[in-house]
Amino acid sequence: MESSTSPGAVHPHEPPHVYTHNNGYDASVEQEIPRTLATAPEDSLHTAEAYDDDDDLDDIFDDGNYDDGNYDDDGLGPNGEPDLARNYNRQKPLHSNQQKPAANTFNSVDDQISALSKHAAKIRLDDVKESQTRDKDKADRATSEQVLDQRTRMILYQMINRGVVGEVHGAISTGKEANVYGAVAYEDSSTKVQRAVKVYKTAILSFKDRERYITGEHRFKAGADKGNNRKMVKLWAEKEFRNLRRIHAAGIACPEPIQLKLHVLVMGFLGDKRGWAYPRLRDANIPADEAEQIWSSLYIQLLGIMRRLYQVCKLVHADLSEYNILYHDKQLYIIDVSQSVEHDHPRSLEFLRMDIKNTGDFFRRQGVDTLADRVVFDFIIAPGGPVQEPGLEQSIEQLYTSRAESATDDKALAEQEVDNEVFRQQYIPQTLEQVYDIEKDAERIGHGEGDKLVYRNLLADQVVLPKTADGQVSEGDQSDEGAAVDSEDDSDEDSDEDSDDESKFLKGTPRGKRFEDRDEKKVSAEIDMISTPNPPAFSNSPLSPLFLLFK
Ligand SMILES: Nc1ncnc2c1ncn2[C@@H]1O[C@H](COP(=O)(O)OP(=O)(O)OP(=O)(O)O)[C@@H](O)[C@H]1O
Ligand SMILES: [Mg+2]
Numbered sequence: 001m002e003s004s005t006s007p008g009a010v011h012p013h014e015p016p017h018v019y020t021h022n023n024g025y026d027a028s029v030e031q032e033i034p035r036t037l038a039t040a041p042e043d044s045l046h047t048a049e050a051y052d053d054d055d056d057l058d059d060i061f062d063d064g065n066y067d068d069g070n071y072d073d074d075g076l077g078p079n080g081e082p083d084l085a086r087n088y089n090r091q092k093p094l095h096s097n098q099q100k101p102a103a104n105t106f107n108s109v110d111d112q113i114s115a116l117s118k119h120a121a122k123i124r125l126d127d128v129k130e131s132q133t134r135d136k137d138k139a140d141r142a143t144s145e146q147v148l149d150q151r152t153r154m155i156l157y158q159m160i161n162r163g164v165v166g167e168v169h170g171a172i173s174t175g176k177e178a179n180v181y182g183a184v185a186y187e188d189s190s191t192k193v194q195r196a197v198k199v200y201k202t203a204i205l206s207f208k209d210r211e212r213y214i215t216g217e218h219r220f221k222a223g224a225d226k227g228n229n230r231k232m233v234k235l236w237a238e239k240e241f242r243n244l245r246r247i248h249a250a251g252i253a254c255p256e257p258i259q260l261k262l263h264v265l266v267m268g269f270l271g272d273k274r275g276w277a278y279p280r281l282r283d284a285n286i287p288a289d290e291a292e293q294i295w296s297s298l299y300i301q302l303l304g305i306m307r308r309l310y311q312v313c314k315l316v317h318a319d320l321s322e323y324n325i326l327y328h329d330k331q332l333y334i335i336d337v338s339q340s341v342e343h344d345h346p347r348s349l350e351f352l353r354m355d356i357k358n359t360g361d362f363f364r365r366q367g368v369d370t371l372a373d374r375v376v377f378d379f380i381i382a383p384g385g386p387v388q389e390p391g392l393e394q395s396i397e398q399l400y401t402s403r404a405e406s407a408t409d410d411k412a413l414a415e416q417e418v419d420n421e422v423f424r425q426q427y428i429p430q431t432l433e434q435v436y437d438i439e440k441d442a443e444r445i446g447h448g449e450g451d452k453l454v455y456r457n458l459l460a461d462q463v464v465l466p467k468t469a470d471g472q473v474s475e476g477d478q479s480d481e482g483a484a485v486d487s488e489d490d491s492d493e494d495s496d497e498d499s500d501d502e503s504k505f506l507k508g509t510p511r512g513k514r515f516e517d518r519d520e521k522k523v524s525a526e527i528d529m530i531s532t533p534n535p536p537a538f539s540n541s542p543l544s545p546l547f548l549l550f551k
Contacts, residue, residue, distance in 0.1 A: 059262065060154050061109050116157035122167045123148070123156055125181070152199055155264045164259045164266055165195055172277050177201055177236075182275050183266070194269035196255060196277075198240070200233045202263055212347060213318060213339045233263045240338035241265055243315060247334060250312040251388070252305055254334045270326050270333050278333065282322035282362070294330060295366040301332055302359055303371075304392045306352075307380045311387045315340045316348045320355035322362045349428045353377060357424060371399055372416045374423040374454070426454050 125148070148156070159165050165183040173180040183195040237260060244257040244267065256268030271277035279285065286294050302325070309315050317324070317340050324336040341348050356376045364370050371379075379399060386392045441453060450456055 119157045119160040155261050196269045198265045200237050200263040202230045202233045236338045237263045243337040243340045246313040278326040278328040281325040281327045284327035295368050299363045299368045310380050314343045316352045318351035321358040373420045
């Protein structure tokens with residue numbers, strides 16, 4: 001999502017082509033409506049359809065537990081899917097002296113409303129940090145948009161009642177799709193902690209462009225009802241919450257997911273103790289005398305984060321840019337992950353390429369000697385190699401080392417630019433079905449030209465990984481860092497109820513044919529066919545989108 005905190009900002013690159021089944025990409029197909037144009041005309045926002053019924057508070061109170069509503073006691077959602085958010089909320093102690101709900105949960109909705117309304121004074125949205133709003137237009141908008149609808153207010157009162165937040169203050173950001181508010185919570189009677197509350201707008205009609213993130217997302221097969229704004233927004237909030245959990249559990253700097261209820265998400269605050277949020281990377285104040293060194297190391301840090309996001313979290317951010325990264329003290333923080341997709345999403349690699357372009361362009365503008373998009377892409381999706389320190393940064397430095405010595409002269413830079421352009425236009429098949437011309441590609445592989453295929457990392461280790469001196473395929477660093485993080489994730493926050501959804505990617509599969517099941521063997525055989533005459537050991541990595549297709 002493009003933050004509206006950036007008026008006049010250049011919009012992230014959108015792929016100039018549309019994928020059609022069995023027909024590859026077609027640049028001539030009409031473009032999807034850019035996100036900024038996809039909003040409904042002003043008038044339609046005022047129709048009955050556009051607004052959800054603000055008075056309908058049943059789903060807010062129906063769990064009687066001030067938890068994220070709409071879920072059965074077995075922790076399953078309305079469509080039988082495991083409700084990770086609920087499990088997470090349930091298991092995560094908020095703090096030791098957590099207040100007991102003051103309202104009688106068996107009271108009628110009206111009684112509950114009046115009981116909770118005593119917290120009204122704790123929502124003080126006029127308390128805006130002026131300079132936090134970044135410019136005057138935004139400050140005006142923040143003021144005009146501070147009116148929360150009754151549903152949102154009730155959710156916030158419930159959260160205050162539970163002690164998830166103590167007070168809610170002014171808007172840190174107001175956008176087209178969500179507002180983010182600053183809040184404080186009291187961990188014990190004396191310790192005040194800052195929190196951020198992201199409130200998704202339910203009266204928005206800009207879901208058209210969101211469809212591409214949901215379609216093909218196995219986690220959202222059920223439950224997506226495009227005709228129901230409120231439900232869709234709830235799904236987005238849930239998606240952001242789940243993604244944040246994964247990212248946070250993987251040790252990538254991001255807001256800590258704290259609680260989710262319907263369209264309201266409470267997370268850790270990225271900012272100082274007084275409530276000033278860290279700047280976005282685009283607004284980062286980097287001292288001029290150290291700028292070159294700091295920007296370069298931030299670039300390397302970001303490449304590492306993207307690889308870790310892909311390999312450990314199995315996610316592609318899908319809206320990564322200087323607007324969705326916060327900066328503080330040489331550290332990057334990833335935010336705004338509601339649109340992030342699983343790496344087996346049919347368009348994940350296209351989104352990844354877009355993320356690489358947007359972030360690469362930004363760092364190039366800061367004067368950083370960036371790597372070619374294609375090199376970064378390969379680095380991120382290559383199954384072998386380190387996914388955390390020590391080793392991750394070193395492997396990026398190796399990419400620089402192995403780049404031709406001449407890469408710094410003008411000619412090489414021009415070549416890199418051309419290569420970037422070609423790469424951005426190139427078709428990236430994500431599944432075997434999508435490969436244009438299997439025979440031609442097989443022939444290229446047969447002639448030792450497999451490394452020229454954009455999708456070589458999706459095929460087989462033998463094509464991807466350098467051979468060692470004795471001709472064996474190097475497995476690289478196949479350490480289990482990811483698994484360690486994942487099991488931590490499972491034990492701390494997840495019950496086994498959600499294993500169906502999240503952990504199927506998290507456990508990892510032993511490598512080697514011995515461990516393949518029948519379907520996997522079938523894929524392996526097909527891959528072997530492509531890769532003849534030297535049948536490779538198929539990468540049995542669960543990371544391969546190709547592999548996942550046939551699961
Ligand atoms: N956890 C947080 N701590 C501090 N600031 C935050 C946090 N989350 C978001 N923000 C601030 O709020 C802004 C908007 O957040 P985010 O990018 O998640 O919303 P968005 O989805 O882009 O909303 P929209 O698209 O409607 O603008 C960010 O640029 C950042 O300044
Ligand atoms: Mg944003």
